[in-house]
Amino acid sequence: MTTVTPSSVAPHAPERPAYRDGNVLRWLGAYTASMVGDNVYFLSLSWTAVQSGTPAEAGLVTAVSAVPRTLLLLGGGVIADRFGPRRVVIGSDAVRCAAVLAVAAVLVAARPGLWLLGALALVFGTVDAVFMPAVGALPARITTHSQLARVQGLRGMATRFANVAGAPLGGLGIALGGAAGAFALAGLLIAVSVPLLASLRVRDAAPDDAPGAGRATARRQLRDGLRYIRGHRVLAPLMVVIALGDLGFVGPLNVGLTLLADERGWGASGVGWVLAGFGSGAAAAALVLAVRGGVPHAGRVMAAGVLAGSVAIGALAHAPGLPAAVGIALLVGLLTGFSGGLCGALLQTRSDPAYLGRVSAVASLVSLGVAPLSMPLSAAAIGAWGTGPVFLVSAAVCGLGGVVLLCFRDLRRAELPR
Template identity: 30%
Template structure:
């Protein structure tokens, strides 16, 4: 009697969990592609200005040209994203970024780039980002549901931050090897690929918006939703200050301290890399940890963001600065995931993009002002005093936010999160599931 031959071994097909549905997977893949390109392109744009004979002031003008329309058009972008299908807004914004970065690359590669041209193209890129950000955040939050939403947001942020770290490192190496023009060209291609991925998003689960009302009515409705929630506007007001002073400390004072007292650009790069690694660690932590009082935990985790400014004021040796930056990266990511989870739980789906726009606007509006005033503040008070002031402001506004009862008492409501509709789940998933791009 012969034994029948065993069937050939077929490896088990890899299956993604239910919370990583089709929309979520496409959004994460597209975010990785764009972050790989964009973080290198930001460095490339600065070196492109310098290669044309520009100085630090010219680099600042090109940066400001991108930031200003980003702030100006965010609220309109949020209203548009809640009125039109969000994936179409995202694809159109990606197309604008692709064209602007492509033209920027051509100008740099041909050696014909003028300062006003680079400023104009940067402004177009900032405009695209203003429409993209609220649509993307609303789309991401509507793509997940169930008890594992925090894990989904943490994994998304981990993938995005990891791609940003890799993109900056790869971009720096490529600028040295082939010049900034090719890095800008790669960024344009990345926007094209990401836009193509986002074109396949399924918005069938999102209820169609009722026609009429007008843009101003949409903006008023978004403001009413925003202003009616003390935990929301108070934390956004807090981060208007936090983002402003952290931006001034890390983009203006940090490189100066490193150059004069720590040994140059290399130790500052190490400290920034430690911060990036910390964000990855924080995302890993939040994939497992689900704090019940999520805003209380998140707000407490903002206090360590004062430590880098204090470390620069001392200044600490490179090892100590890197450790402080790592810790602040971890705690910032804990806040980011807790914040996204709170928005997902509390804000109606049809208003997510408008509320997100007010969040983005409030959090970034003071950044251009703070970076512009960093130099005069150093001249008036001294760099060390200015840095201690940055640290003190972060501690002060964070302590004030803790006085808001809703911040202390808002709790995770698992049943409501689980009941929220999300994108349809693909057949090859295993089961159901359970904010800072």
């Protein structure tokens, strides 16, 4: 049972597309500001760390946040479900904003060294552990199920925009105000999200009705969430698909592409063009999903996108020249962006809202656990066998995700609400 507060979405409000819903647009503004702030923060952290220490020390500082984020992520999902995702996201952004602005203020007066940057990274990683599951759980509370596919498309567009705009803004902050100015800019961008999130109308599950709530311990709620996912006929195989997709995709795109460009003589500009092709395709997929919403036979369409995308990934290493590689990368972005958006929409619509924070936490942990493993493996394999065979193996791993989609009947037949 769901209790709707007076400030929540009216149950009989006329249906409107998510991109015309003021509630969704306020969420989108908050999410975009927060993500742009994140990008500015990471650039500022890495640049300041490099200026303050050796390359090895700078690498350690930038990697510090990954430890608490990975260790605490599942607990963060429990917190998001127990206290509600909006409350958790607001609190997380407030803490992140305060931490970054505090560091900016310290840097104005002194140069305390790497310990301050390490402490900031540790705080950010700890807060991210509760922020990420809450961000994943919030869309289902601000709109109807029939609009969640559009929301995933809007989220994808916001992510692409943040990736493109964050680096130049961070560079501008550093150029105009040094490290302190860049951190201050990041904090102010994150701060923009707080009043927008506070103005959202949300549907909140009543604490007494939410499975695993009430007097249940956090450990029991975590076990309940894992048991819920394991026994779900759509979510359980979908987690396997996510893991296979990240294992086969992240390494080639992040490490293999640079080595491929070096092998072909494309140079740094060539890497930029290929990445621009990929980003354009992913942005186009997000735009289509945001405007059109759900598609019929979502499970089968997603499987087709994964299988076709895996073929394109394998073909990337065999492109005859840079223009062809850019075109193939655009196709990879389009196919993987569309199938990834459908994956996110299925996670949102097939999860009980009371478990959505824990579901989002497990999905994020699967990605975070696989991605760091795939990059050194890809680099080592390319050094031993070259780019062509490794890209083909990566394509096969991604394609296996499409096979899993087709093999599980409930996932294959999954539909999105319309």
